[in-house]
Amino acid sequence: MNRILRPAAFLDRDGVINIDHGYTHRPQDLEFVSGAPAAIRRLNEAGYMVVVVTNQSGVARGYYGEDDVARFHAHMQRELRRVTARIDAFYSCPYHAEGIVPAYRVDHPDRKPGPGMILRALRQLPIDAGRSFMIGDLPSDMAAAAGAGVAGHRFPGGDLDDFVAGVLLQASAANRPT
Numbered sequence: 025m026n027r028i029l030r031p032a033a034f035l036d037r038d039g040v041i042n043i044d045h046g047y048t049h050r051p052q053d054l055e056f057v058s059g060a061p062a063a064i065r066r067l068n069e070a071g072y073m074v075v076v077v078t079n080q081s082g083v084a085r086g087y088y089g090e091d092d093v094a095r096f097h098a099h100m101q102r103e104l105r106r107v108t109a110r111i112d113a114f115y116s117c118p119y120h121a122e123g124i125v126p127a128y129r130v131d132h133p134d135r136k137p138g139p140g141m142i143l144r145a146l147r148q149l150p151i152d153a154g155r156s157f158m159i160g161d162l163p164s165d166m167a168a169a170a171g172a173g174v175a176g177h178r179f180p181g182g183d184l185d186d187f188v189a190g191v192l193l194q195a196s197a198a199n200r201p202t
């Protein structure tokens with residue numbers, strides 16, 4: 025292995041990066057959680073790959089399409105660029121076992137609490153799983169992290185940058201050579 029592996033911060037999207045209005049997908053409805061752009065920039069500067077892993081069952085439910093999800097993410101990335109923050113990769117799961125759109129009516133391992141999206145990112149990107157963590161607001165995010173073998177940190181709300189600063193402090197203490 026001669027690639028340089030980096031730690032990754034896997035971030036849930038709705039309720040962590042943007043305020044969850046319920047199946048949020050229109051660019052004009054993007055409203056960042058307090059401190060989210062600064063938190064992402066902090067992770068960029070600390071050398072983490074920032075990887076979004078988000079369940080988007082609204083696609084399976086017929087509320088919006090995968091193109092809408094992509095448009096929303098492009099808008100989010102543009103807004104972040106204004107403050108020199110950057111998301112390195114987006115993974116989203118459009119499936120749901122009880123969806124109404126046949127192509128997406130699947131009980132898929134990507135859907136959190138399944139670890140599918142994180143495992144795929146670990147295969148596709150130069151990530152050091154041992155130094156990586158997931159931040160999410162739901163138990164299903166923590167289950168996905170555990171299933172993929174990365175640390176999980178449950179975001180209780182409030183300012184995401186404060187929360188991420190605390191997580192990075194813990195991570196650097198854990199990774200300090202003894």
Ligand SMILES: [Mg+2]
Pocket residue numbers: 036037038039040160161162
């Ligand atoms: Mg969430």
